[in-house]
Amino acid sequence: MQSSLMTRSLFNVIYSCGQLQVLLETSFRPLRRPVLVLGVPSGTSRFSTQQNITRMSHELPRSGCIFCKICDDTSKEGLDKLLYSDDNIVVFRDIYPAAKHHFLVVPREHIPNPKCLTKDQKPFVEQMISIARQTMEKEGADMSDIRLGFHWPPFHSVKHLHLHAISPTNDMSFIKRIIFRENSWWFVSPDYVLQQLSSGL
Numbered sequence: 760m761q762s763s764l765m766t767r768s769l770f771n772v773i774y775s776c777g778q779l780q781v782l783l784e785t786s787f788r789p790l791r792r793p794v795l796v797l798g799v800p801s802g803t804s805r806f807s808t809q810q811n812i813t814r815m816s817h818e819l820p821r822s823g824c825i826f827c828k829i830c831d832d833t834s835k836e837g838l839d840k841l842l843y844s845d846d847n848i849v850v851f852r853d854i855y856p857a858a859k860h861h862f863l864v865v866p867r868e869h870i871p872n873p874k875c876l877t878k879d880q881k882p883f884v885e886q887m888i889s890i891a892r893q894t895m896e897k898e899g900a901d902m903s904d905i906r907l908g909f910h911w912p913p914f915h916s917v918k919h920l921h922l923h924a925i926s927p928t929n930d931m932s933f934i935k936r937i938i939f940r941e942n943s944w945w946f947v948s949p950d951y952v953l954q955q956l957s958s959g960l
């Protein structure tokens with residue numbers, strides 16, 4: 760116990776995303792990929808429906824979610840335009856860009872984070888990835904130098920699923936390189952999420 764307390768330290772990242780400044784704080788743990796936290800305890804149903812999602816008292820309801828507000832009415836949140844929009848997905852620029860091209864691919868449905876996705880939503884995630892790549896290309900980004908990724912719980916910016924798309928990666932500052940470090944504890948690649956969905960965890 761004592762030694763664990765002695766070795767314990769705090770990791771703070773002041774993180775900007777959307778219009779929120781969020782302080783992420785957690786204790787250091789042994790270096791390990793977050794595979795084990797993917798599992799859902801037996802007997803616990805995954806929450807794939809909006810009804811079940813809103814039952815999660817620790818998550819923001821749609822009414823308190825800034826990304827839901829953007830999906831419902833872009834003008835209210837000061838965005839000049841959406842880069843892409845269809846019945847299920849919108850794309851808009853990150854208000855604190857980490858590079859010349861930095862936007863968010865956001866489902867219209869209030870899905871709190873990637874761990875709330877179910878196996879049958881894999882095609883939807885693939886669609887998000889495809890739209891991210893198409894938008895990058897349309898915006899004239901160098902397609903050989905893009906970073907795509909999701910925040911991984913418990914690390915959040917906005918608690919509404921979103922895929923970050925950033926290019927060129929060389930534009931990123933030191934702190935942004937940490938925040939969007941691929942396949943870290945807090946930021947994972949789309950492939951990682953797809954693999955987890957495929958494995959049905």
Ligand SMILES: [Zn+2]
Pocket residue numbers: 820821824825826827828868869870918919
């Ligand atoms: Zn939302």
Ligand SMILES: [Zn+2]
Pocket residue numbers: 776910916917921923
């Ligand atoms: Zn984010």
